[in-house]
Amino acid sequence: MTMKIFDIAGSGMNAQNLRLNLVASNISNANSVSSSIDQVYKSRQPVFAAELKNLLDTQQAASGVMIKGVVENQAPPVMEYAPNHPMADENGYIYKPNVNTVEEMANMMSASRSYQNNVEVLNTAKQLMLQTLRMGQ
Known part of the structure; x- marks a missing residue:
């Protein structure tokens, strides 16, 4: 059962790592400019689901993050009238990504804390296993 704790926390860490990578990508592209509404960067978000395994078998019940x-x-990109910009289209507009940097910073803090919580779960499980082994000495 203890090894499942590591699997569950590990899946949570993988999920939050993806979330942090997407936040970094979104923030780094937040100020990019395009001359086409079709080519402008679009904010990307992860989709997670609870992963449940063998719920009928109580010996094997485990869950994680899929x-x-x-x-x-x-959401539509930001259209800005800038006729003198080198990337402006024929109507004088440039297009900026639909990235909300305030939301992205909140996502980053939440993902970082969730990742840290999973690390704490791993450390606690490790310490409990070591203490259990010491009891037999």
């Missing part, structure tokens, strides 16, 4: 995929935000 990464279902990554979706692009469908």
Whole structure:
């Protein structure tokens, strides 16, 4: 049963690692500019689901985090009239990503804390296993 704790915490850490990578990508592209509404960067978010295994067998019951995929935000990009910009389209508009940096910073803090919590779970499980082994000495 103890090894499942490591699997569950590990799946949570993998999920939060993906979330942090997507936040970094979104923030790094937040100020990019495009001349086409089709080519502008779109904010990306992860999709997670609870992973349940063998719920009928109480010896094997475990859960974790399943990464279902990554979706692009469908909100429209920011249109800005800048006729003198070298990337402006024929109508004088440039297009900026639909990235909300405040939301991304909140996501980053939440993902970082969740990752740290999973590390604490691993450390606690390790310490409990070591203390259990010491009891037999």
